[in-house]
Amino acid sequence: GAGVSQxxxxxxxxxxxxxxxxxxxxxxxxxxxWYRQALGQGPEFLTYxxxxxxxxxxxxxxxRFSAERPEGSISTLTIQRTEQRDSAMYRCASxxxxxxxxxxxxxxxxxTVV
Amino acid sequence: AQxxxxxxxxxxxxxxxxxxxxxxxxxxxxxxLFWYVQYPGQHLQLLLKYFSGxxxxxxxxxxEAEFIKSKFSFNLRKPSVQWSDTAEYFCAIHGGSQGNLxxxxxxxxxxxx
Numbered sequence: 001g002a003g004v005s006q007x008x009x010x011x012x013x014x015x016x017x018x019x020x021x022x023x024x025x026x027x028x029x030x031x032x033x034w035y036r037q038a039l040g041q042g043p044e045f046l047t048y049x050x051x052x053x054x055x056x057x058x059x060x061x062x063x064r065f066s067a068e069r070p071e072g073s074i075s076t077l078t079i080q081r082t083e084q085r086d087s088a089m090y091r092c093a094s095x096x097x098x099x100x101x102x103x104x105x106x107x108x109x110x111x112t113v114v
Numbered sequence: 115a116q117x118x119x120x121x122x123x124x125x126x127x128x129x130x131x132x133x134x135x136x137x138x139x140x141x142x143x144x145x146x147l148f149w150y151v152q153y154p155g156q157h158l159q160l161l162l163k164y165f166s167g168x169x170x171x172x173x174x175x176x177x178e179a180e181f182i183k184s185k186f187s188f189n190l191r192k193p194s195v196q197w198s199d200t201a202e203y204f205c206a207i208h209g210g211s212q213g214n215l216x217x218x219x220x221x222x223x224x225x226x227x
Contacts, residue, residue: 004157033214042118042204042217043158056213091158099208099215102148102160 002026004106006092012112013082021077021109025094032075033103034067035091043091049075050097082113116141116209118218126224133192135221137179137205140186147188148206148215149179158204164188175199197227 005024013019025032031050035043045059051072060066064082069075079086089110093103121136139145149161162173169181179190188205202222206215 035217040123040219042120042206042219045214045216048214059214093158098213099146100165102150102163103158103215104160105150105158107157 004092004094004104006090006106006109008109009107010110010112012114015083015113016081018078018080019082019111021079021090021092021111023075023077023092023094023106025073025075025092026104027073028096029094029104030072030097031095032069033093033095034075034077035093037089037091037108039088046077079111082111084113087111087113116145116207116212116216118205118207118216120203120205120218120221122221123219124222124224126226127195128226129197130194131225133190133195133199133223135190135203135205135223137188137190137218138186139188139205139207141207141209143210145207145209147179147181148208149173149177149188149190150204150206150217151201152204152220153201161190161203195223195225197225199223200225 007022033048034046037043047057049069064080067077089108091108093105117140119138147164150158151161152158164171172178202220204220205218
């Protein structure tokens with residue numbers, strides 16, 4: 001597509017439920033990144049992929065968080081047993097490969113856990 | 115560990131005023147530096163980037179930034195701001211074998227018409 005597409009735009013879920021956030025990167029982009037942004041803070045790195053391979057997941061806060069990109073295109077970030085502290089804007093970005101050209105960000109998914 | 119510090123949380127200026135937003139980073143090796151902007155209701159967009167060469171980098175919409183290696187700084191400047199520059203600005207770095215960008219906390223700029 002023309003840009004990075006994230007869905008849903010907004011998600012309200014009850015504590016304890018699982019959620020899946022989707023990212024559709026720009027066609028042909030090798031690298032895909034997930035960030036989380038709390039109010040008043042900058043984007044905080046979660047994980048990234050080159051093609052289908054997860055290169056770094058050191059930013060995932062705990063084992064409730066996981067991500068996959070099985071065919072090297074669309075990626076899903078899954079949060080199991082959500083907690084209120086998981087409420088944030090979740091941002092996906094993609095790039096042709098690596099950081100040389102900067103990232104193109106999607107509009108984000110606003111997650112609210114009640 | 116790499117880190118980015120943006121000094122100002124919120125800057126308020128009148129139109130035509132000059133702008134300088136501070137950004138300092140912590141990393142001893144070679145870094146690539148970026149400024150991103152987020153306009154109200156929109157996604158993060160790349161404003162400018164520095165990889166090597168001339169330390170004064172020009173970006174879109176009249177913005178520029180200067181890399182001063184000795185000060186570990188990459189301040190963003192604009193000679194005359196407009197109301198449409200109201201946005202949040204994020205400095206980011208990439209250093210070494212780190213695969214991802216590291217962002218600062220951002221500076222919110224409000225320009226009064």
